[in-house]
Amino acid sequence: TRIVLVEAGPRILAAFPEKLSNKATEALIRLGVDVRTGTKVENISGNLVSLAGGETLESCNILWAAGVMASPAGRWLGAPTDRSGRVMVNPDLSVPGLKDVYVIGDAAHFPTADGRGLPGVAQVAIQQGQFVGGNLRRRLSGAAERARFEYRDKGNMATIGRSSAIADIGRFEFAGFFAWLLWCFIHVAYLIGFRSRAIVMIQWAWAYITFQRGARLITRF
Numbered sequence: 001t002r003i004v005l006v007e008a009g010p011r012i013l014a015a016f017p018e019k020l021s022n023k024a025t026e027a028l029i030r031l032g033v034d035v036r037t038g039t040k041v042e043n044i045s046g047n048l049v050s051l052a053g054g055e056t057l058e059s060c061n062i063l064w065a066a067g068v069m070a071s072p073a074g075r076w077l078g079a080p081t082d083r084s085g086r087v088m089v090n091p092d093l094s095v096p097g098l099k100d101v102y103v104i105g106d107a108a109h110f111p112t113a114d115g116r117g118l119p120g121v122a123q124v125a126i127q128q129g130q131f132v133g134g135n136l137r138r139r140l141s142g143a144a145e146r147a148r149f150e151y152r153d154k155g156n157m158a159t160i161g162r163s164s165a166i167a168d169i170g171r172f173e174f175a176g177f178f179a180w181l182l183w184c185f186i187h188v189a190y191l192i193g194f195r196s197r198a199i200v201m202i203q204w205a206w207a208y209i210t211f212q213r214g215a216r217l218i219t220r221f
Contacts, residue, residue, distance in 0.1 A: 003033045004057055006049070008040040008066075013166070015119070015156055020166040023175040027160040070120075073107045082109045082117065091148040093132055104128035110149065122190075123154055157183045162208070 005012070005028065011021045012028075012035065028035050036051075043050040044064070049057040067084070074081035079095045080088045086109035087095060093108065095101045105128060106120025118124045128149060135145045155169030157179070165180035167173070174182060184204060191197050206212065 004059075005033050005035045006039050006041055006051065006057075007035070007037045009037065011037055013158055016158070016166060016168050017173060020168055020173055020175055024158065024160050024166050027164045031161055071107045073103060077101065077103075079103075084109075086117065086120075092135065092146070093128055093149050102132045104132060110151070118151055124151060126190075127151060157186065159183050 011018065011025070013021045013024050016024070025035050025037075040052040041049060042052055044062060047058055047060055047062070049059065049062060051057065070081070070085035070087075072085065073079075074085055074087045077087065077095055077098060079098065082088060087103040087107060089103050089108045089110055090096055091111070093102045093104055093110070095103055105125030108128070109117040110124075110128075112118060128151075131146065131149045138145050155167065157165060157167045157169075159165040159180060163177045163180050165183045166175045167179040167182050188197050188200055188204075191200060
């Protein structure tokens with residue numbers, strides 16, 4: 001199997017520090033991945049991927065991982081949206097012009113200083129859900145509501161493959177096996193219920209020990 005990773009930017013995982021981005025690139029190359037940065041995809045047609053410069057890649061399996069459109073919530077609400085379709089929300093996560101309507105997570109464009117908005121990741125959605133839930137609870141109890149949502153960045157993590165990951169947590173940067181263990185334990189910790197955590201830990205441990213593959217493919221012979 002030949003795997004080609006095409007990235008239009010100068011490096012992969014640009015949200016991470018350059019050092020960790022380079023570590024991820026090295027890990028992918030060790031796995032046999034052909035990493036091409038600074039290369040833009042101009043067109044995808046059938047089994048062909050056209051790259052800037054005139055090169056084409058032929059493949060039966062083309063995976064697009066450069067972002068998706070947001071949910072159509074903005075159209076349902078008739079609310080202003082950004083170019084990705086995310087609803088432009090107020091500082092308290094409410095929808096402009098709509099009383100008692102809130103949008104959170106990757107369906108919302110929360111204003112930031114750089115104008116890009118918060119990323120559509122789980123920790124953003126969790127904190128926004130807690131904020132809106134807390135405000136509703138304050139309203140019901142007669143207490144003053146918080147006027148602005150404040151996001152606390154707890155760091156970024158990305159798994160590269162078996163025993164390989166990168167983690168950017170505050171002032172600390174990790175790569176390799178330790179970062180992979182950290183990634184595993186943090187993801188399990190956020191699962192709901194002891195039973196769910198235990199089952200996932202057992203399944204992951206068994207898959208790791210037995211080199212079990214994560215996918216089962218049925219092909220025609």
